[in-house]
Amino acid sequence: MDIGLLGPLKVELSGQPVVPTARKPRTVLALLAACPNRLVPIETLIEEVWGERPPRSVQTTLQTYVLQLRGRISAALGDAPHGDLPLGNKSVLVTEPGGYLLDTRGGSADSQEFDRLSRRGHRAMEAGDPAAASQAFRQALDLWRGPALADVQRGPRLEAEARCLEESRLSILSRRIEADLSLGRHHELVGELSGLADQYPLHEGYHAQLMLALHRAGRRSTALETYQRLRTVLNTELGLDPSPELRQLQCALLASDPALDLPAEPRSRSLLRAG
Template sequence: MFGESTDVTQIAMSVLGPLQFSVNGIDVTPTAPKQMQVLALMALNEGQVVTASNFVDELWAERPPRSAKTTLQTYILHLRKLMSKAFKDESAVVRDILLTRQGGYLLRLPMAPFDLRQFNDLSTQGRIALAQGDPQRGSHLLRKALEYWRGPALVDVPIGSVLEPKVRGLQTQRQIVLESRIEADLLVGRYDEAILDLVTLTAQQPLNENIHEQYMRALNLAGRRSEALGIYHRLRKNLMDELGLEPSQKLQQAQHLVLSSQSAA
């Protein structure tokens, strides 16, 4: 267990952007690329053992050196030395944070500020509020969750074969939360804010039907119906050119809704 000198509130980890790790207010983030990979992999599996074979796959892929496991032990030792700088009594404290377990290593951050945990907690609460018919609270919580992102996840860390799907999953998770927040904004009448996000999102993802449907709906609700129809036609062209497909029924229904609104206006 953590002793009195290791109050867990004094430990902070960030992965939603550059990798950052501090203990007692002292930055203990490694700067060597492979040590950063080791720390990042443990952070994304916080509270779970990461096996030596997973580390080896991440660090060296299919061509590990004969000394791979010994080198990994050296990286762990260097991480512990970095952390020990933050404590007067270094040995027992550091072992409570970065633990050796049979077959691997484990990073413990119980109750510590950890941006990934905070993002997950707030986004879950926000999506529950939205599902329960409280878009105002949902929008607030989802917006707070997204504030933890300071750039692409682990943007300054070399990414190997083990980290890659995890990082890709985090980016997908962020996209889902952002789309949920936009949905909440539309339900409470924040059309202009939603449109600002959707201008960028649709440019970045020209074949994503869901965000185009949200964009059309936001423009329609804001009274910009001709622009909403323009978005539909742009998406249809992109889909036909790239995939040879017509827009989905959901998009076609959105187009009909805009046309109906135009006729009624």
């Protein structure tokens, strides 16, 4: 079974989709898919689907949804015998004491592959190989097909899962840009970072990277204007000033600090990680 959480929910068995169109059964499958090969308690499923006001017949209704999902699993399996599934669909969507478990049968999950590639990128950065890091981070980001669980009605646990995945995406995107800056790709990054600064107007890290890219592209005045815009937004929206790291970067820009032109210098690396 292959699971996709990095975009619309995707669950496939033998290459066939098993995601239902109905909202609540889809939420049940999404929560099971977000916890592959782990028991999900019945109480957790009920809270996720119905919140604090479940219907009186909630246990029966949940069982009905499980039967619907098993029907889709059976359709995906087809009529061919499967020796490794002695209970058929019940070997995939397993009933356990107190809950249910989605057995992926050794399949893949895009969120787990994202984590694996991200770790490879981090190791490459620590080893001083930004080219390999950039490649690994790009491969991780290419797994995304849109906002996490974009087509699922989310309760508290799936909402937290989607938020965590999105934070991980933004973090890896920032690390990929850091690697590309170390490789001297500042000219090609200016456009991307300008878009990110507009999309995330309170994200100091993207603004810091944009300022550095602009400086290295010979646009110091625009870099300083970027700082002033961020300062205004932070003060207006949150009543805050830019972080000490960002103020340090501004001072370095005003002084034309040559350390900003040396991607491998620890000082310039620390300036990049503001926010």
